[in-house]
Amino acid sequence: MEIGITEILKILPHRYPFLLVDRILEVEEGKRVVGIKNVSFNEEFFQGHFPGNPVMPGVLIVEAMAQVGGVGLLASLPDRERKLIYMIGIDRCKFRRPVIPGDQLVIEVEMVSIKTRISKCRATAKVGGVLAAEAELLSTIIERP
Secondary structure, rough: OOOOOHHHHHHHHOOOOOOOEEEEEEEOOEEEEEEEEEEOOOOOOHHHOOOOOOOOOHHHHHHHHHHHHHHHHHHOOOOOOHEEEEEEEEEEEEOOOOOOOEEEEEEEEEEEEOOEEEEEEEEEEEEEEEEEEEEEEEEEEEEOO
């Protein structure tokens, strides 16, 4: 099942300039989700990271992976508009290659464990089939205030 930007905006609370997922390509409920982030030179962070050698900050790659995972977790909840997901941990994070303007990150998130309030997933971000980053992400689901 594909999820476009209009539906993503209904699932995630993030907005420009911090929405870092453009499309969800696949969702296997409770198992895995695959999404994309199109990396454009027009993004604000490239103004300072780094002039003359633009590189997407690693922390934003991790955030993009977390957002794809968040769509996968929230999409299946019937009351998702009343929930928020907070990242509570990052383990085994590695950056394998720089991500630059014009790249398309293909992010795959595999759910390792989903409990009532805590979830753990394994995420990878690839460009052209080549691993750019990977991490294990821990998150908690809470009621919106």
